[in-house]
Amino acid sequence: MTTLKEGTPNTGVTFIDLFAGCGGLSLGLIQAGWRGLFAIEHSKDAFKTFNRNFLSDDAVYNFDWPEWLPQENHDIEYVLDHYQNELKSYAKNVDLIVGGPPCQGFSSAGKRNSSDPRNKLVDLYLEFVKVINPKIVLIENVKGLASDFSDASGKSEVTNYYNKIISNLKENYYVSDKIIDVSEYGVPQRRKRIFIIAIRRDLEFKDFENPFDLLEANRLEFLKNKGLDISPTTASDALSDLEIRRNGTGASKAEARFNEIKYIRPLTKYQKVMHGDQNGKMHDTRLARHRPDIIERFKKIIELCHSTGRLNTSLSKEAKEQFGIRKAALRVMDPASPAPTITSMPDDLLHYSEPRTLTVRESARIQSFPDWFKFEGKYTTGGERRRSEVPRFTQVANAVPPLMAEALGLTLLKLLVDKEGSSL
Missing domain, CATH: 3.90.120 (DNA Methylase; Chain A, domain 2)
Structure with a gap:
């Protein structure tokens, strides 16, 4: 069981973190009361930090890591190819899959590249979701995810990964998305990212609501409970x-x-x-x-x-x-x-x-x-x-800010645990 700090609710809800990096998203979710099952991260460097903070004997929090998966860095395609039976045992038994496929090919901060192999990780993410079929999916990425890619001549559209993700998830999920400036949630940084939340259709909410509306409705209470000012942190x-x-x-x-x-x-x-x-x-x-x-x-x-x-x-x-x-x-x-x-x-x-x-x-x-x-x-x-x-420095920069992740984690908990009339 995930070790929780005193005062952190142990709700029993579970998540898997894909493209986990050093663990910013995982940290925020655990602080909100979620239980980490396992995480997949390709980089040896980033996984060393993840291991130090979530898997070591003196870690503040520990994942409920399965015995069948070695506690080391993994390529998502390798895990999908070599652990199909183990992954299928989780089908419909995981509450949340989170993560953001590496964004370098999408980012306007660098050279947008339609042929960047990292862009193809979106397909592997969606394949993983299909195998596990979790109750909720949470994706974070740069705003450039929603932009069209063109070929080398610039004349024809290649693909739009945002539209691809949305259309794929809509087959089985209610899908909502929003561009969020994380400084609104106490993070001392003007950082705008696109977040996608997908909730499985068969969960039969009494009245489905946009989870981002709930996130915003609880924003001031979140800041107050964290001991932070309502005004932006400078x-x-x-x-x-x-x-x-x-x-x-x-x-x-x-x-x-x-x-x-x-x-x-x-x-x-x-x-x-x-x-x-x-x-x-x-x-x-x-x-x-x-x-x-x-x-x-x-x-x-x-x-x-x-x-x-x-x-x-x-x-x-x-x-x-x-x-x-x-x-x-x-x-x-x-x-x-x-x-x-x-x-x-x-x-x-x-x-x-x-x-x-x-x-x-x-x-x-x-x-x-x-x-x-x-x-x-x-x-x-x-x-x-x-x-x-x-x-x-790269590990830090690539992470989802833990405060933002915690606010999202608390919102998703309300949808799963606290929502009146829900069959969850």
Whole structure:
């Protein structure tokens, strides 16, 4: 049985997480009271973090993992091919399948590519749903999922994966979808993602309702119960307790070549929620080793962006030329607003007042990972290795923010457990 923190309801409802990454979606669901059965994640790097936080002996939460599936990274196609009988034993006995097929081929932040093999994972996701036939399906992805792909000439439409998913699920499910800015649910980040919720038709709701209406209706109560303000959580709300000028730095115990932030204690409501009962303990605060000339450049960029009001926005063409920057996107955070969307490139975003990029922990704070959550593997990677490696910064950026996942988990619980007149 999934181990639950004190005060977390043990409802007994179950889920399977596909394309689980480091576990942001799983974490939020478990905190809402769901019981994890197993998860599938292809990346060895991301699964190391998942294993550390959900499968190790001292994990805060543990999955009810089946004996037939090794506790290691898996390819979804391999699992479908080699464990058909085991998967069929779950048919109609699982409450929820969640996950988002890797989004790189759909994302407007990169090169949209209709032939990207990762796009085909949508078909495998749908095949998995067909085998398990869960009560509910939850999918998260970038907005680009709903855009048409064209062939290399740009003249003919190839496919629209959103329409493909919707039409496939509608055969057996009521399907609803919504683009959500996760900052509305306490996450200190302007991050818009498309969410799809499908509820099996044979469950015979007394009066079927759009689950996203229920999500919105309970939004303020969710924030209140979490101890968060109704107003958006800002970058400063999330990170002010991690500023170097407040904590100081020291040599990293794990990596002698680096310095890390020496953490004292949380200050804001959000920081207290994230830090919990850690008593000042903190992970992943290793600082990047910027050269003196880079630090000086960052100082000037931060000053310019504050003086011109160009915060949370990419540097202008003129500013890039002035500072000799070739990057397509470089932004300075606005301390008084939620941060821009976190990306897998740590040098895409500068701190709002200190001349540096963010630490893994600061990125995790902006994604609403609690401070006890530990990340494993390399910090960054580059070149051709980016095709196969998923370092810590990428794990954080690719995750569903746990706060958003928890709000969704509580909403789906209301549909399954609390709905009057439901036969569930």
